[in-house]
Amino acid sequence: MGFELDNRKKRILQAVIKDYITTAEPVGSRTIARKYGLGVSPATIRNEMADLEEMGFLEQPHTSAGRIPSERGYRYYVDCLMQKEELSFDEEDLIQREYRSKIDDVGQVIHVTGQLLSQLTSYTAVVQKPKIGFSSFKNIQLLEMDKQRAMLVAVMDNGIVQHRMIEVPGSITGNDLAAISAVLNAKLSGFTMESIKNTLIKEIYIELAHYRRTIDLVLDVLRYSLASDNDDKIYLGGLFNILNQPEFQNVEKLKTLMGLLEQEDLLSNLMVADPSNSGVTVRIGGEISYQGMQDCSMVMAIYGVKGQPIGSLGVLGPTRMDYSKVISVVEYMTRKLSFALENLFKGLVDKEVKF
């Protein structure tokens, strides 16, 4: 692949795509000849473009218009033609500054990352929150709120803090809660949500036989409720950037797209990147198989800690997207995010890493 086209065709295809990305208008042969000096006349370019169309790389909106890239064209561009664009000094500086102050909390880190992704690309950022299943308990506290209720607070090693109010029998005192907390901490800390073994749970039951009902509730909340509260949550940034895209000046289109973006589960599915591809995954137009997203492309990557993937992030924009720019930004930000999260782990003794 990359060899089916001769050099001149490649250069012309590249020119068409670049021009279309910036102008959003069909590109004619004259434009190519003028703006991108290939040393040939418009007529020659016309012939080449006709060939490219026949091969499926270009399309014509109507007979007497210029050409626009087809999805296949974009795909070829992304795979073979495009060259990565480095981030400017100003951009790197901006990222540095934004991150500097906000690296102490997972929520903040995700937020900043989304902001930057959208700001730097002018498209919409989609950032999956880190799956909590992969983090391990650092500290569990059961705190008295009133006679009937206690606040369960779980601090994870990566700085995620989850909490949930639970009902407890009126007979349980603050001291009871402290005792329960102590046992839970002793038994569970260091373990991930998913790796809580039955043997562990049995031990807990034995030590806290008195509080069976409360323990049941707490363990249920810890295992199911808290994880599902956090997992598959998605942060959307720069949603309104869509409004600047000429392809979404039509309110009807906007409505369908917004309707889709409202559904978190759908976005979660969308964000399942190809893990075999260690770098950036690009989905172009119809490669996203959702009704109403055919005009969109998605550039995404998986972030993680210690080689272990814990979420993904991406940028959603029109098919006519500045892939070169976006891919660089996504790549860079993925590294940044992974690094920031890595920092939240720093100082922790090594823990079991499973893939």
Place this chain on the structure above:
Amino acid sequence: MGFELDNRKKRILQAVIKDYITTAEPVGSRTIARKYGLGVSPATIRNEMADLEEMGFLEQPHTSAGRIPSERGYRYYVDCLMQKEELSFDEEDLIQREYRSKIDDVGQVIHVTGQLLSQLTSYTAVVQKPKIGFSSFKNIQLLEMDKQRAMLVAVMDNGIVQHRMIEVPGSITGNDLAAISAVLNAKLSGFTMESIKNTLIKEIYIELAHYRRTIDLVLDVLRYSLASDNDDKIYLGGLFNILNQPEFQNVEKLKTLMGLLEQEDLLSNLMVADPSNSGVTVRIGGEISYQGMQDCSMVMAIYGVKGQPIGSLGVLGPTRMDYSKVISVVEYMTRKLSFALENLFKGLVDKEVKF
């Protein structure tokens, strides 16, 4: 007020407004005569409408069009003509069901409230998160994360849980942190953020003389950082409902409005309801003095606990809004939200209530 118009004029004005609210089209004299049987001919209605226009209650988009309500017209309608519309059984039932499961956490309650507000009105919901300054500390924990850092977790009496990672000197151990937590709890619990007195702080310093630097940091975070993290935060629900309003089919308008809604501080200002008005505040068109929101109206109310206001909620929609419906919903939901928060307080001993 309410007496400047004779009965027939009132009925005609009301008819025009009701019709315009549902159709979004200028209303003609024939329509009024046909749809709202007043027992007079279109010609008579025309005369009356001309009068109403002269008095400033109606406007004409152009000479040969029907009439639309002016802002003054809407104002008169809201103040004198409109009758409240009760919620249907189905609606009350929906609210009941939604609230049932999600009343254990302030965040959830706010979320559900916003969802319902937007769903029931088809406009955009704006819900201020409860000011944390009014809640008091229930429990403060300083938990070891690694050698350099600790997680500060503050549980408030109304169920708000805040946390923040802080740097601590490497010399401080887990036991030190526990000791600090114990003192902080003993001294601060029961007090609101705002009412932490200097005498208290002195006492803390005396008891924890060893940890001066850490204490400084913790108190700073408690007093300034955590509160500002939460206060003036705003939950927006049903943002996309705007897309269904005919007045926002124009993408340019959408862009300005969305741009405004992006700015939380601006929304906070907007949400300052008139506290003298114990019930619902209605801001119509130009009464909202922000460039770009002239076509919008806002219906809002203050919610609170034990007579003490802790935030406000509202609905933002086009000036051509179903005021009758929206006002009922806002009123109802304000009660619901206050009640739900009240529940989060239940069981607590009475605390100082200041206004």
Place this chain on the structure above:
DNA sequence: GTTAGCACTCCCATATATTGAGTGCTAACA
């Protein structure tokens, strides 16, 4: 293989009817 030339296509912007809902005014009527 490349290019100038040219007829052809089709969108788009502009100008030009046509329509129709709605008005204001007048004059007749109760």
Place this chain on the structure above:
DNA sequence: TGTTAGCACTCAATATATGGGAGTGCTAAC
């Protein structure tokens, strides 16, 4: 004096031509 039928008038919105222009494909010459 208030109400109403009648009618000419207005003006946005919708269709209907019209011309210009950008761009093409094809042909023939280089």
